[in-house]
Amino acid sequence: MIKNIKVNAAILIIGNEILSGRTQDTNTSTLATWLNSLGVKVNEVRVVPDDEKIIIDTLNLLRKTYNYVFTTGGIGPTHDDITAESVSKAFNRKYQIHKEAFKLLEAYYKPGEFNEGRQKMVWMPEGAELILNPTSGAPGFNVDNVFCLPGVPSILKSMLGGLKNKIVGGEPILSHTISLRTVESEIANSLTKVQKQNKDVEIGSYPFFHAGKLGVSIVIRSENQSKIDKCNSQILEFINEKKIELVER
């Protein structure tokens, strides 16, 4: 692990459909990549069911442990959307109509279409700040360091742009990937030596199978480019000695 990254986050995926295997989560990867670019390191992800007590307990733990918590899912209009009410209870805040959100959705829908089901989406914790939704109107929100986003990946993605100014990150985490035509066991010992000589750099080794051929990607991560460069040289040195082929990946 990179030890000196100061700003961290957890992701809380809320939804039975992920736990049942019916839906493949892709929001973790989207959020983690985006947060990395802002200098925020994701230290933990949890997936929990649509269960109020579990959501409250998990949220209260995560928001006290990490700088930021991002939740996905459960902010729609149906009975299984319980994130906003659970967040209200976790923060001991009233669950009430958010006036600004009400106005936004009233203007967004055609006259007469802002029905009771849709009005559920403007109920939020007292004092919540809105996260605007350019795709489908209904906003997300944040309370302190907890940011609540929808579960639908395309909508979530469209909301990140408007969220950027609310996130204060540390140094962006840089990475460099070296892909090789080899197997992990051929490079394991040499790579261990490089890791031992560069303790504050994170070196990961990931086998892949692509276009019918095996390979390994070595990923070097640090917030310091010169540390990455030093590691990279040491790795290229043993790669060269072993006559291992570099590949595009």
Added chain:
Amino acid sequence: MIKNIKVNAAILIIGNEILSGRTQDTNTSTLATWLNSLGVKVNEVRVVPDDEKIIIDTLNLLRKTYNYVFTTGGIGPTHDDITAESVSKAFNRKYQIHKEAFKLLEAYYKPGEFNEGRQKMVWMPEGAELILNPTSGAPGFNVDNVFCLPGVPSILKSMLGGLKNKIVGGEPILSHTISLRTVESEIANSLTKVQKQNKDVEIGSYPFFHAGKLGVSIVIRSENQSKIDKCNSQILEFINEKKIELVER
């Protein structure tokens, strides 16, 4: 949540590459779908970094909370593969060469190819039982209720067949999906009524966007087919009244 399912599990995804966003996890969905078919409900998923203390603490919590724990990742030959040693420490067991695994890999590789790097993959907790790997030789293992599988999705999938007899599930969880050309807010109130009348059935509502059109999938889950059928009729009744179109999905 379905309340009367007795056999449950947690999934522990081990790997910095998931937390950085570099790699999209697909093992959760694979494992959850497979476990469902065996009557095991996944109640929680956590993703943690390659950090020994975090792995040990999380594993000790999960294995005491759930009937089964499945870990993915970290059982390869490189320095960042620390799952087997962490599991040994979590169970207070010796971390040592597994004789049967040694013999398997010695036979699997060509003479002279079973090098030091590869030999790391036969170090396991004392008393571990092997989970055979028909794809790439190196076995996974289980200790008590903790099952350790590799992170590479194709290899993980190939190992599930050999694992089936070790898992004792409850009633398989059945599901039925109704897909509609509508939006959630049109059906939210009616669906809430059906859920209230069928408290021990899990009803989920999931918006989708497919082939340029919006829709909603309603998923009914229970271990009891007649309860699903009853719910299904009630839902079809209001769908019919509202003249909402059913669609294939």
